Amino acid sequence: MIQYINEKVFTIDTGPNMFMGFDEGNSVILFDTGIDESVGRKIDKILGKPVSLIVNSHSHADHIGGNSYFQKRYNSKVFAEPGELSFLNNTELEPSLLNGGYWEFLLSDKFLKAKNSMVEPIDREILSQKGIEILDLSGHSPSLIGLKIDKIVYLGDALFSGDIIEKYRVLYLYDVGRFEKSLSTIEELNFEKAVICHKGLYDKEVIHDLIDINRKHTATIKSLILENSQGTTDYEITEAILNKLSIEPNLTIYMLILSTIRGYLSYLQKTGEVEMVFDKGVRWKRK
Template sequence: MGFDEGDNVILFDTGIDDSIGRKIDKFIGKRVSLIVNSHSHADHIGGNSYFQKKYNSKVFAEPGELSFINNTELETSLLNGGFWEYMLADKFLKAKGSIPEPIDKGFLSTKGIEVLDLPGHSPSLIGLKIDKIVYLGDALFSGEVIKKYGVLYLYDVDRFEKSLSKIEELTFEKAVICHKGLYDKEVILDLIHTNRNHTETMKSLILENLQFNTDYEITEKIIHKLSIEPNLTIYMLILSTMRSYLSFLQKTGAVEMVFDRGVRWKRR
């Protein structure tokens, strides 16, 4: 999605790599003066370096995402907890680095662009609102994406659910969600319900399969239960998400962390 300024365009996210950047560039046919990244995941920032090289485009991002955009090896470290760049170096997790700067909400406001704080899928994910259209990025997912992957990657379950409520309260007519397209508000409200059902289903599945297990054992049980055939990238995304759910369930008092030959989890 982009904002046409006449001779220039403000671009919202850039796709997964240079090849997507070139396709976007050809489609737009104008200079990209500014990129606003919704968050730091590779499939949203991978084309940044292409536009910075060609147009010297500025890149805006929330402070909580800046280091990951500049130093993309940190994304794999966040998933694994250590340096695993050589293990998790595919383009879905590690984009080319680019040079971002803190988002200037005042400047964007002068263009009629409102920044929406919608964290959860990533630490500081943002959406953008222009008049009656909102760009939600990965703050909301389609039913098809949920069905395809089985487990939505979430950094913070609590903040993701709160962001769903924020979207529900917004005044808009249409919304763009990544990996799918443009929808009327009625469809978006239905998708909010679908996303809430997904997080509730995941909580229930974890609690049903919690028998003094490690997070690895819980992950394996969920993968088996949902008939997911993972590669290493998908496995690490699910493992990280399970840890996020366990943290949430510990916070709400539903589970308890126990130290017994490593960290294990049980229901309270």
């Protein structure tokens, strides 16, 4: 489903995700493309016109999986921030990052590994000429960006709905400190409407409510980690949190949560709230 916010800016609801686009008349610019080529094909059918340019907010599979479809069909140019490029051009790196090394099983999961696409460093001058401003909203991924057109912002995965937090209970974060900084950045933006991928088109007042919900979520996870940092390993802390929150994960979800817990531990070590000790392996203690 397509919905125009103004004469040029529109949203596309693919079911699990909501993306944004910019109508240039004879062609469109897309901000993210979905999890695979079937979603790309669905978006293409809805649009009914060529996609000249794709701007990926970050390198996660559910945002880049349709790139290859549009590049084959329209030879679409794809932009992304330099910090995400390696993961986009060589998508086996994303699951390898989660695991800490190559693991064939994770490479077969489309939620972690999309098809490779040919991506270039983002050209801010080209986008600026079209009235598109780039926002640094990293944290969920190393170099996640948002986009601002007039009083409309595309936040990608820099912010999550309450329904998503309730469903998954532990949001995947790469860098907790940068995620929290991005929440403050969003809070200070001058906008009227915002699109988040998971998911919806919201007024500014609702976005500010969601910022509070996301902050409370990170505070809850920090508290659970501190409670369970008693000379324990990251695996033991993760298991305790899974039990506390009644999460029964498959392997993919488990790896996402384990990676997130490690990110929190790094953050809490930096803030001086936990210390890492080596005692028959790496262990974490609350200070």
